[in-house]
Each structure stands twice: as C-alpha cells, then as structure tokens.
Amino acid sequence: MGREVRKYIEHELIQPFKIEKRLYQLNIYNEVKDKNSLVVLPTGLGKTVIATLVLIYKLSQGKKVLFLAPTKPLCEQHASMIKNVTTLSENDVVVVTGETCSPKKRKKVYGKAKVVVATPQTIQNDIGKRLFLSDYGLIILDEAHRAVGDYSYVKIIERYRSLNDHQILGLTASPGSDFEKLKEVAVNLGIKHVEIRNEWDEDVKPYLSSRYLQWQLIEMPVEVKEVMMKIDIVLQETLQALGRYTSQAKHLTPDKLSKKALVEIQNRMKKNLGRRGGSLYHGLTLVSTAIKLSHLRDILTSQGVEVAKKYVSKLDQDDSKAAKRIREHLVYQEIKKRLDKLRVTQPKLEMTKDIINSHLKKRDDARVMVFAEYRDTVEMLVSELNKLEKVQAVRFIGQTTTAGKGMTQMEQKQTLDDFRRGRYNVLVSTSIGEEGIDIPSTSLVLFYEPVPSAIRHIQRKGRTGRDGHPGEVKILIMKDSRDEAYYWSSIRREKKMYSYVYKLKDELEGKTLGKISVERQSKIDEYLH
Structure with a gap:
C-alpha cells in the first residue's frame, strides 16, 4: 500500500521540497x-x-x-x-x-x-x-x-x-x-x-520499504572437510603444547577457537615476559602459530579454496618463527598437496553467482552490494562475477595498508559515483562499505559471510530497503564453520544493543528495567529442529 502524498518542511532556512515531513x-x-x-x-x-x-x-x-x-x-x-x-x-x-x-x-x-x-x-x-x-x-x-x-x-x-x-x-x-x-x-x-x-x-x-532477510545454509564439500581435519591435527598439537605455558589454552579446541581468545593469551604472556624471562618466547611463538593455523582453517571453510591457497602462498613467504614451525610440520606438507589438487566447486561462490544472476534478471535497474571480510575474497569475487553476462562488478576497499595497495579517497568517491550512475551494478566491498559514507541504496545486500558484530550486521543490512524501494538481504552460512557461530553472535548482540539502549534511556528517565535475557544459539540446526 502506497504512502500519502509527500509533505515537506517549510522554513526560511530550508529550501522548498528538500526535507520531507517524517x-x-x-x-x-x-x-x-x-x-x-x-x-x-x-x-x-x-x-x-x-x-x-x-x-x-x-x-x-x-x-x-x-x-x-x-x-x-x-x-x-x-x-x-x-x-x-x-x-x-x-x-x-x-x-x-x-x-x-x-x-x-x-x-x-x-x-x-x-x-x-x-x-x-x-x-x-x-x-x-x-x-x-x-x-x-x-x-x-x-x-x-x-x-x-x-x-x-x-x-x-x-x-x-x-x-x-x-x-x-x-x-x-x-x-x-x-x-x-x-x-x-x-x-x-x-x-x-x-x-x-x-x-x-x-x-x-x-516510511520504510520492505526488507526481506534470508540466510542460505551451504553444505561444506567433503574434500574441504578432509583438509580442515588435517589443519585441526596441527592446530590441536599446537594448543596442547601451548597448554604447558598457560592454563588458558588447556581447554581450547580447533572448532571452538577464536582469535580473540588467542590474542588475550598473547597479551598476557607479553606482560609476563619480564617475570618469567626467555621461557615464554617459545610460548609466544606457539600462540602465533595457533593464530595462523586458525586463520587458515577459517578462510578455507568460510571463504573458499582459492582464498586459502593464496594464504598458504603467503605462509610460504613468511619469515616468522611461527610460519617456519608450520612449514616444518609433515601434516602441513600434506595440507598443501591436497589444496593444490583440490578442484572442488566453491559452493559459496556458485551460490553468490546464482543469487546475483537471478536478481539482475528480475530488475534492469538493480544495484547489488556484496560484503566480504577479506581483500583476497573481494578480488576473487569481482573477477568471477564479471564473467557473468549482466554483471559489471567493481571492488570497494579501504586505503593502502601493509597488506597491499588499497584505494585512495578520490578513487573511493569515483567508484561510488560510478555505482550511483549505473556504470557498475555490483559493488563488492570490505568493511569500509559498512561505515557512514554515502553509498547509494541497493536492491540486494549479500553477506559472503556473517559478522559477529552487532554494529557491522546492522550497518550492512542498512544498505538496502531505503529511499522508498524494497530490498533483500541474503546471508551465506557455511555449515560446520565459524559462520554459524558468527551469525548467532550478531543476532544476540543486536538484541542486547537495543535492550541496553532502552535500559540507559529508562535509567536517565528514572525508571527501572528488568533483567535482560538473550538466548544463546550457535548452530543453524538448533534453530531448525
């Protein structure tokens, strides 16, 4: 049902027909x-x-x-x-x-x-x-x-x-x-x-257009699972060795591991270096080893085989003690061989292509925004999506970092202008596209992976369903990967965020609020059954 005829605010300092009365x-x-x-x-x-x-x-x-x-x-x-x-x-x-x-x-x-x-x-x-x-x-x-x-x-x-x-x-x-x-x-x-x-x-x-949110659960290929299990062998050995230096690591397992937990261990060890001397240096190498292996596990299962291969190439060029330790492990050599031989279809990539292809066929004026966590994934997606007939995809990333050449502010502005004018119809972005910059409203937002942050989840969703146009949000979730936990984490945190803002509002107004309850969920299957 359409809205009434628009009315505008009238004021001597406001130009006519510029600010709608909302x-x-x-x-x-x-x-x-x-x-x-x-x-x-x-x-x-x-x-x-x-x-x-x-x-x-x-x-x-x-x-x-x-x-x-x-x-x-x-x-x-x-x-x-x-x-x-x-x-x-x-x-x-x-x-x-x-x-x-x-x-x-x-x-x-x-x-x-x-x-x-x-x-x-x-x-x-x-x-x-x-x-x-x-x-x-x-x-x-x-x-x-x-x-x-x-x-x-x-x-x-x-x-x-x-x-x-x-x-x-x-x-x-x-x-x-x-x-x-x-x-x-x-x-x-x-x-x-x-x-x-x-x-x-x-x-x-x-004043809101409809926004349809849907997650797509994707089965992990058997061949990818097998490589993941090999990574877990090396990672578990590393965690067990780390447990001899800190009790924090004793109960960690590859499938429940977070970078945050490892960084906390790392920071605590650095603080204790002065008291315990050189014995902790080996412990710090083990933490760095675990971080690198956990990252490899995550990008293999969440980002895909090609992105994982790129990371392995970087590991091979890495001169750190942690990278050398990984390369010397016999199982790592097997991981490399298996990755090199893997010719498995990347299900997330294929799903992304299908969703975007279908969406662009429905609407000539469609604008799509794809969010991906890593620059390597962005580059891969732009390359693959541009092979589709109706797609004109472009990357949108942050400025130059140690990780490689980024975009200048002028290049970012030009890219957004081109996207707004229709030169490109698919914008593939890292987290830079979540921020407050003025990105044109889109008809579809696709998360290549969930993010655990409520702030980022909300900002990504907010890129569609604006300016009176309906929008779709699709979130790709690889089953049995960190994607599942990240998705539910963002939902819990969003609920918490709104609850806490209302709690603050009530406190400032002298009211009280009952205990905030937020359900924990880690698996999509728990939701389905």
Whole structure:
C-alpha cells in the first residue's frame, strides 16, 4: 500500500521540497532540540536530517554550530547535505580537516562560518588557539559511540561542558552491545536524554520499504572437510603444547577457537615476559602459530579454496618463527598437496553467482552490494562475477595498508559515483562499505559471510530497503564453520544493543528495567529442529 502524498518542511532556512515531513524525525527533533541527547537510528533513516533540523533551530536563535565527524569523507558528506537542503551560503558551511584548511587560514574560517563541519582531531588541536568553544551553541557528534577512552570527542566535550551555555547532540546507528561502554559514552557526553527508533516503531513503519532477510545454509564439500581435519591435527598439537605455558589454552579446541581468545593469551604472556624471562618466547611463538593455523582453517571453510591457497602462498613467504614451525610440520606438507589438487566447486561462490544472476534478471535497474571480510575474497569475487553476462562488478576497499595497495579517497568517491550512475551494478566491498559514507541504496545486500558484530550486521543490512524501494538481504552460512557461530553472535548482540539502549534511556528517565535475557544459539540446526 502506497504512502500519502509527500509533505515537506517549510522554513526560511530550508529550501522548498528538500526535507520531507517524517513523523518520527519530527518527534525526535522535538524531544532533543533543547537538551543534551543521544539519537540511535539505523542507517538510512536520516540521522543527518534530524541533526540539520536541530542545527537550523540553533541558527535561528543566532547561535553557531560545530558538527564533528570522524573522517574527511564523512565531514564532506554532511556539509554537502546541509548545503543541499538549506539556504545557507558556501561560506556559511565550511569543512575543516587537516587536509582541507591550513592552520593559518582556520582562525579566519572559524570566525566567519555559521556551521563548521570538522574532524575532532583538528578541533582538539585548535581549541584555545584558533577556535573558541564558547562561540558555539551546539556541538553535533556523528558516530557518537566513539566517545570513549582518549578519543578526541571526549576531550572536546569535557572542555565544552565546562561552559555555562552548551548543548550536545550525539548520533549513532549502532552504539554497540557493551552496556558499560554505552554508559561511558553517556557520561562523557553529558547525555540527559536518549531517543531510539528501529524499523518496528509505529512512527517509522510508514516510511520504510520492505526488507526481506534470508540466510542460505551451504553444505561444506567433503574434500574441504578432509583438509580442515588435517589443519585441526596441527592446530590441536599446537594448543596442547601451548597448554604447558598457560592454563588458558588447556581447554581450547580447533572448532571452538577464536582469535580473540588467542590474542588475550598473547597479551598476557607479553606482560609476563619480564617475570618469567626467555621461557615464554617459545610460548609466544606457539600462540602465533595457533593464530595462523586458525586463520587458515577459517578462510578455507568460510571463504573458499582459492582464498586459502593464496594464504598458504603467503605462509610460504613468511619469515616468522611461527610460519617456519608450520612449514616444518609433515601434516602441513600434506595440507598443501591436497589444496593444490583440490578442484572442488566453491559452493559459496556458485551460490553468490546464482543469487546475483537471478536478481539482475528480475530488475534492469538493480544495484547489488556484496560484503566480504577479506581483500583476497573481494578480488576473487569481482573477477568471477564479471564473467557473468549482466554483471559489471567493481571492488570497494579501504586505503593502502601493509597488506597491499588499497584505494585512495578520490578513487573511493569515483567508484561510488560510478555505482550511483549505473556504470557498475555490483559493488563488492570490505568493511569500509559498512561505515557512514554515502553509498547509494541497493536492491540486494549479500553477506559472503556473517559478522559477529552487532554494529557491522546492522550497518550492512542498512544498505538496502531505503529511499522508498524494497530490498533483500541474503546471508551465506557455511555449515560446520565459524559462520554459524558468527551469525548467532550478531543476532544476540543486536538484541542486547537495543535492550541496553532502552535500559540507559529508562535509567536517565528514572525508571527501572528488568533483567535482560538473550538466548544463546550457535548452530543453524538448533534453530531448525
């Protein structure tokens, strides 16, 4: 059933027909415009619109506004949106980052601009020298969940809150599933009120398109299982040897192993090096060995044979003691031989091709986004998908790292523009595509693997079902791999996250909340039976 004719907000500082009247946005605006608030809203529901409404309210009172965002692309995106929907001039809204404006020019820019959109590091450096926080009646913080520890948001707001006249608006799509960190954000920002919405809220439903989520359970090929079992032999031996150095490792098994557990052991051993001397160096080599073997196991079962072969090639070039230890193991030599001979069909890849092919045949204007954890997987998918008749696929990855050449910010922007215009219809992305950057809405989002993080799960889903168009989300899960545990972990954490935000909201309003219950689940089969 279609929505009523769109109505738009009228205001002297807002351009006609630019900001749609959405009930939930107006409800949130009315609650937060005069108090220190945190707004939790999923990707695609218009956090920046709400921020713009509050910003205009403050400008109408003759106050200036400071809008902070973690990266230069996000700053430029917010400034562009504000200029696009308001009657403010180019000089009224300025972007200030270390790259866009020299220190000499910044003092003059701060003095003239009504809205300064900036990275927090730049502002922290300029406080008291070129910029005075007392000039601003409102500070908006995008990705406010970062306001923990020694992040620049914390230092800036600490200074700002010492002023008599101050107001803070925090924005986030996903504040995380750690209640203590959420409370830390609230304390650091002086939050007095929380507004939260999700797709189930009554004032949101009329503005949402349908989003169909489905997971696809894939059987692991027998040949892959056999190689996995060989890896487990070497990994189990390594864990048993590690158990002689730390009791934390004694009960670890290959199928229940997480990188987080191994890194915790590694960090504890490093702290104890001074007390126990050189005996722990061998233990640290064993931890590194276990991390590398566990990673090989994970990418073989979750990413596929070709990506695993690439990792083995890297191991062969690795000069570390851990890699040498792996290469010297007789079973590892057998693992290499089996991988070299494997010509098994990659079921995840074939499923991906089938899903995308079918989707593009249904819609000429389809836009597909594929998320993959590793760059090697992204490269493989782009290569394979471009062999399909209707596919024009392109990679979207982060900037250059030690792992290899990435994309510059200019290349990232050009790729998104090309995707928006239809030069490409499939965008294959690493985690960079989960972040707050302005990616065009898609008709299908495909997770090549689940992610254990609630934040990342929500951000990935939020890339479809926007702008009045229905969307699909498909999650590929390899049976008997880490995929199953990761999927259920993200679901549990998402439930926790919303529960904790409501708990914080109730605490701030002087209410109490009962014990939060979240079911544990690790296997898809447990759900089916």
